[in-house]
Amino acid sequence: MIRPLTYAAALLAVFLLSPACEREEIVDDLSSIPYDPKAYVMPELPYFFPEMPIPEDNPMTAEGVALGRYLFYDPILSADSSISCASCHRIDRAFADDQNFSTGIGGQQTMRNAPSLANVGFYQNGLFWDGRVKTLEELALHTIEDSQFMAHSLEELLEAFREHPDYPGRFRKAFGIGSRKEISKELTAKALAQFLRTLLSYRSKYDYGNWDRGPETQFFSESELRGKILYTTEPVIDPSDPHPGCSHCHHNTALLTSNEFLNNGLDPALEPEDFPDPGLGAVTKKNIDYGRFKVPSLRNVERTAPYMHDGRFQTLEQVLDHYSSGGHSSYNLDVNIMPFPLSEQDKQDLIAFLKSMTDEIFFQENSYKNPF
Amino acid sequence: MQFKVFSLILLLSVAISSCGDKTGKGDLAIQFLATYDGAPLVMLQEYPYNDTLDILFQKFNFYISNLTLLEEGSEKEREVLEIDFVEFDAIDDVAKAALGFVVLMEDLPAHSYKGLNLGLGVPAGLNATQESDYPDSHPLGKASHYWSGWGSYIFTMINGKVDSDDDGQFDDSSVLYHTGSDDSYRTKEIAHQFRVEEGETTTIVLEVDLHKLFLDTDGVHYIDIIANPATHDITNKTITNLVMDNFQNALYVVE
Incomplete structure (x- = not known):
């Protein structure tokens, strides 16, 4: 016969242990996931195209591009999870927007119309309509943080990635990180930039x-x-x-x-x-x-x-x-x-x-x- | 045997440590200044063109190429720069005009020189390439400076606007003097004694007077820019070549 005190202690133990068990489901160590990135093969462009500048510290891989593509379409990037990059850069509009002024989070109107991203990887002389950033990596982070666009704190976003069931593995496959903690804004920017560099229009x-x-x-x-x-x-x-x-x-x-x-x-x-x-x-x-x-x-x-x-x-x-x-x-x-x-x-x-x-x-x- | 090994290690150490060694080397900065009738050239500022017209400029830029230094005491020319792009488009006040545009050449042998040669424009070999052959960051990768209609880079770009009715509004005519094509390429030899000192940056100041680029063939009057607002006619390069001839004469060293 179980004494009441023992029974209460057992219940308490179950109560205390159950959240601990849930926490254990998030394994910080990612090293069991294979890291074997494949170089992304760009299509052969016509002779009259310039060479696309690829930053030495962000070589394109199939896994990096794939991660960037998920991020591009995922509203997790915005503070209220209401919009993704693709909300304003629509594929049916050549990755531009059909609104005079594109819509940021909370339905707020931005200052400008979202420009097309076709061939954006070739441009180094300033991006956005006003040239506020020089690289696609900067562009990616700026868009996430800017209060007009996605207004998301990068720290909060990185936490969301770290707790996400899918993204840690994708970051691991793309960049070889060993733990969730290593998911960083730099890697987020790199993945998005890699995807953007694949948007090539050359067959008109x-x-x-x-x-x-x-x-x-x-x-x-x-x-x-x-x-x-x-x-x-x-x-x-x-x-x-x-x-x-x-x-x-x-x-x-x-x-x-x-x-x-x-x-x-x-x-x-x-x-x-x-x-x-x-x-x-x-x-x-x-x-x-x-x-x-x-x-x-x-x-x-x-x-x-x-x-x-x-x-x-x-x-x-x-x-x-x-x-x-x-x-x-x-x-x-x-x-x-x-x-x-x-x-x-x-x-x-x-x-x-x-x-x-x-x-x-x-x-x-x-x-x-x-x-x- | 031990001595040989030691000597080899010593030699290798010296060889490795000399990588990146700047001993006996210095830098040369060429500071380009743009003026207009001797006054600092500032974009969007009004200047008298002739007795009846005023002009302002939005762009003045050009390519320099094949820069060589003439060594003192010999006939040797040392090539130090293949191509670069000089632009004054962002100069919007006198202070910036005084700084001009600097082209820096690093790690040149410390030596005395008696002058320099440079090309004005893009030499034929490079002019046979096109902007898509280079990354955007390369001087020749500028889409804005390759003119497919001519199959040439734009050697000099002068964009301005004219006030011909003296109303203070520069909306009467545009000036688009863009030079290019192989026969517009010019070279300039500048006699100037200087020394590249070890561990130091030697500066040479070259000044170009933009107004002089518009001198007509008589060398006194200025080109009629109302009748000839642009130099885009591939079949008529009279003004293009005149501007480049003038450029040769309008560029000089500031002692």
Whole structure:
């Protein structure tokens, strides 16, 4: 017969031990999980693409890219677990957003429209519309921490990873960590950056037609070819014969951007403080940089509406009307922004050429899609 | 035998320790300053172009290449730099203009030199490449400075805006003087006595007067930038070549 005191002691022991048993389920040591990373094999890009800069301390592995892909699509990155990177960078929009101003946590509106991430791995001259960070690793952490975007404390996020049933193993497979404690913000950034570097768009009609050494008519329609001439035409010697000359800034190269920060005349400004959004000026604090924004690539531009940093234009027609007007006057309006005549036919032709930059295969790429 | 082994170890030690040794070496800094009629060049600042026009600039940058030092006491030229990019685009006040843009060459032999040679633009061999051949961080990896229409890098880029009606608004015309193509490449020899001292950085100051790049063929008047606002015509490189000729003459050492 069990005495009441013994019975109570046994119950107490069970009570005290049970949470301890639950704690034991989280094994800190990860060394039993195999660590055998395989080098990530980038697709062979056409000859006219530059070499992508890969940081020496973040070589790409299949496991690192896989982890980055999970992180990209996981709302665990945001403070209230409401949004993931993919909430604003949607694959059906070439990893851009369809909102004028993208939505951060708690439904708050951010300052800007999320730009496309296609080929983002090639850019080193400042990322975000205002060039606030230089590397994809910095970009990843900035997006997680910034109060406008995901507003998540990195320490809290790392704790969530460490207690997660799946991520510790994935970090182990990607980076060879020995324990959950070794999950760090640096590794989180590296994984996300690795995935972002895989987002490659290079299979549009523009690519085949513009760079193939065969006859252009093999690829382009008559309208597209007329548009291409408007896009790239030189000379522009006679000021009475101005032309669109889109390629001055959206270069007729693989990346379709000069990768610069310029003021394209969206707002009138006599002084720096007149700009509703300071752009690069908020980063550099230089007067000449106010109202300047990153020149975006025009790859997949057909699918990345709305346009400009604030998404003010819903259609490509509106964009062309803006440039044709010469934009608003301001003290640092870029010299390339000048009025030019644009007939309805010109507009249709230019848009036809712009649409040739759509890479349909990019949108179907399984390795870019949500893994959950 | 023991002595031989000891000697070998000693030699190896000396060889290993001399890796990265800077003995007998110094650095050379070339400080480029940009002026406009002798005044510091500041972006977005107004300058008189001629009797009727005012101008401001948004960009002034150029490539330098094949920089060699002429050794004192011999005919030997020491190549110290293949290519670099000099830009004044971010200079927005006089203080920054006074600092200019510095190109630093490290670990050059300490020696006396009587001058230097440099190329203005991108030499033909490199100009046959294109920006996609280089990473973004390389001077030749700048998408903004490869002009596919010409199959050439943009050797010098001068972007400005003009006020021709004296209303204080620089919205009357743009100036886009971009030079390029192999026949626009120029070289400049600068006689200047200097010495690279061991363990020190020697500085040479080179100044370029931007206004002089616009001199017309008579060397007195300035190019009509209203009639010729841009130099993008691949079939007509008259102004392109004139600007590069002027560049040769507008670059000099500040003693």
